[in-house]
Amino acid sequence: MHTLRKAIIPVAGFGTRLLPISKAIPKEMVPVVDRPLIQHVVEEALAAGINEIILVTRTGKAAIEDHFDTHVELEQSLAEKGKQALLDTLADIAPPELTITSVRQPEARGLGHAVLCAAHLLASNEPFAVMLPDVLVKPQPAGADQEGDLRRMMACWQQNERAQIMVEAVPEAHVQRYGIIDCGGRQPGAGQSVAMHGVVEKPDPAEAPSRLAVIGRYLLPYRIMELLSTQPPGAGNEVQLTDAIDRLLQEGQQVEAFRMHGRTFDCGNIAGWLQANTQLAREAGYEV
Template sequence: MTTVRKAVIPVAGLGTRVLPASKAIPKEMMPVVDKPVIQHVVEEAVRAGIKEIVLVTRNGKSAIEDHFDKHFELEQSLERKNKTAILESIRNIVPKDVTILSVRQPDALGLGHAVFCAAQAVNNEAFAVILPDVLVNNYQQSENDLQKMVKAFDQHNAAQIMVESVPQDKVHLYGIADCKGIKPAAGESVAISGMVEKPSAEEAPSDLSVVGRYILPARVMTLLADTKPGAGGEIQLTDALDELLKEQSVEAYRMTGKTYDCGNKLGYLQANVAYGLQHPETADGLKQFIAQQG
């Protein structure tokens, strides 16, 4: 049985890259086909064996919590109208043995601070961190990448950070993993010696960008407690991971799926097309529509 049963999902961001859509609606509630982004992410975690989801939220994000709550009137209405399939889709958003709870991030002090806000809920256990802007699509794969990361964490006794190859002219946009010149095959992990935030193409130690999925030991929370503000005056998760590296192994897991950054307009549109082409209700019609655009 896996040692990783909890996931921290920071959802307190303002969603400025997709304004004005996110002015009144949390960006995590914007739909990709028929499910909000946050539901896709939670389903990814559940598939990886996660049983407790900790949402790090703030004022104005109650729609996310409401989405995972029971909606008695809607369920009654669908039941009366005998709309069984739709009823099941909202009743079974998460399995009954999965718990979703929320904690508040009172101030926007960075990703490290957001993760640390969940320290009490994580309660000195290993945990996943999942950034909800990024969808990881493992369509038709028997295991998703997060499952494989959890297995690697258990087998190697080493923190796992998901990475993917990016074009050399894009490395300056990402955090880049330094693996001492070793490039893992897709689905494999190799040791990280450090991470460089947004290096120039000339200075980048690799083309492996950090994706936004982490499997971390409980020790990270105690390190975050002592992490001082870094870049942008914020408490950075990367700084705590640099400290962890001084004590124990941290590995880069190279993903097998494909990512879509739903935190920006183009990535969000791409996700809707990709997932729409995989959805049984929309695939055929969307294929025809795309063909007609050519």
């Protein structure tokens, strides 16, 4: 069995949906409650057993790397003042088991191209995760099952090493906003995977094969990198990850749709970011 321990997180985007907040601050560093958005995503990876993070970045995003780096002067100052709780908070940002590697995407050519930029950091035939940082994936509120969905999806992958695409059910009126999974009419239960036949990008609600939308979490075989290396531009004249996944299906390899149990917050837009802050802050005990 191949061990899946690396996650590629593309962070090279301009964050235009969060302007003007993201003009001088990377969108991934925008706070959600008490920590930057990117830290929530890295913590999700660690909780699932993924401890090697590859950031696909660009000029102007150094604050992301700095966040996970050691700040000697700050730590010395806190130590001298006896502020151990704050020192512990800083230590939790980058625990010893976490490694962060950065690679540049020289030009914006789509998600598939961003993922391909990290290919040389994988061993031959090594599987990997892709996690989009715009979307927070959180368990249901306290009192419900708190196991993370990425960990659940990892368990499904370990059973048969089939590619896994995380999906959630969306209202019929919203399917035209997403990539929608075709599962041949089958409907997985929460926390379950079923074989998928393809992905339809932003279909008309009347023609959508399901209401299961792709939400930005993928577990993929190394073969995807080989396919991306020859993938022609697709929608928007960009190299699309979903096109390479379709080619994987055409080769006869099975890809499964994993239906999440928890909930998502789209923090790539102002409304979703405000919703995440308000709801998660209340659940953490803050008065808002």
